[in-house]
Amino acid sequence: MSAQRLDGKACAAEVERALAKRIAALSDDGIVPHLAVIIVGDDPASHVYVNSKVRTCERLGIRSTHIELPADTDEAVLKDHVEKMNHQGDLHGILIQSPLPSHMDEEAITDMIHPSKDVDGFHPQNLGRLVQGRVDGLLxxxxxxxxxxxxxxxxxxxxxxxxxxxxxxxxxxxxxxxxxxxxxxxxxxxxxxxxxxxxxxxxxxxxxxxxxxxxxxxxxxxxxxxxxxxxxxxxxxxxxxxxxxxxxxxxxxxxxxxxxxxxxxxxxxxxPMTIAMLMENTVRSAELRRDLGSE
CATH class of the missing domain: 3.40.50.720 (NAD(P)-binding Rossmann-like Domain)
Incomplete structure (x- = not known):
């Protein structure tokens, strides 16, 4: 017996096709989903992952902002970037590429991201919703x-x-x-x-x-x-x-x-599914922002 293949590429392509329709609907309302990715340091694998995310954004019509910081960046500088992004009205998702340099408190910085822009789904508020059995948020x-x-x-x-x-x-x-x-x-x-x-x-x-x-x-x-x-x-x-x-x-x-x-x-x-769900979280965040604005 040979196992059937759980094909992440094929499944991700299906997710992207569905997202394209949702992105088009947002566009009709004058909204372009926008993801910001911050990478600190020069870890080769991290740069490969970030570039893959940026390319996927381009393919789907999601706006992306890519910020690269040197490995010796002070933690306060990174926190300042996050704080400014939290208040940026046209930005729907913030992702900090892991791992961060050893002198930075990765968990504390992740917790700074506003829950509505936490497209990685790691903020305590989003994880807490999951503990409650709620699967309708940013996972x-x-x-x-x-x-x-x-x-x-x-x-x-x-x-x-x-x-x-x-x-x-x-x-x-x-x-x-x-x-x-x-x-x-x-x-x-x-x-x-x-x-x-x-x-x-x-x-x-x-x-x-x-x-x-x-x-x-x-x-x-x-x-x-x-x-x-x-x-x-x-x-x-x-x-x-x-x-x-x-x-x-x-x-x-x-x-x-x-x-x-x-x-x-x-x-x-x-x-491929991890990246597809990152895109879905970004689109979902944009939709939630739109819906709140229309209330």
Whole structure:
């Protein structure tokens, strides 16, 4: 058996087609969705991610502002940028590319972003809504992308056993909350670095979401035949057989393809969906601003 492909590129393309109609409707009201991205430092991977987001904005007709700051920028300077953007009326989304330099308090800076412009979905107010079971706000992009991809594939979640590997506020915990929320209704277990017997726990799962940042950690022996496996990980591993000396690997071993019923590829799985949901959050923020203005 070879797993069916959870094709993030195809699903993201469908999301973009729907967004194009919403962007056109905003344009009819004289509104252009506007996303600002701030990057601090010269991390190559971060610049690749930011450029991909900017290109997607251009393709969809979303205005983007791209601010690059040197790695030794004082934290107060970054906070000043955020504060000004919070009050900028024609700006709908603010994204600060992670990671920030070690001298900056990333969580505190993220918390400064106004909740209505928090298109990453990490502000305590937006995460708090999710804890309350409300999924109508600005949701963290990667977990909401996972959910959209599962829905796109027609995968039934209600009553199923789901295991989320990882408990970060960026992916693991929000993914668990979304899987357990009304309408999804999965029974969720969160496993982490202190969890004992993780292999046995995974073997009982109908759905596994791997988000631990450990290359190829999930082995075929951990996966129940026919299970759905979503690989959120993207890791750079040494590979002397490649001209560049490395390759990208997920958190799931390639051999899982022979056991799982569905498997998301790396790359081409969750990554495109994360960007698609960022665009959706930006459009949603613009729509909410429009609707508030018309009341």
């Amino acid at each position: 963290p992009c990667t977990p909401s992308g996972v959910m959209r991809m599962l829905d796109w594939a027609g995968i039934e979640l209600a009553g199923k056993r789901a295991v989320v590997l990882g408990r970060s506020r960026i992916v693991g915990m929000p993914a668990a909350l979304l899987l357990a929320a009304r309408g999804a209704d999965a029974t969720v277990t969160v496993a982490h670095s202190k969890t004992e017997g993780v292999e046995t726990i995974c073997l009982e799962a109908d759905i596994i979401v791997a988000a631990v940042g450990r290359p190829e950690m999930v082995q075929a022996s951990w996966v129940k035949p026919g299970a759905v496996v979503v690989d959120v990980g993207i890791n750079r591993v040494d590979d002397t057989s490649r001209e560049r000396g490395w390759r990208l690997a997920g958190d799931v071993d390639p051999a899982v393809e022979d056991v799982a019923g569905w498997l998301s590829p790396v790359p081409g799985g969750v990554g």
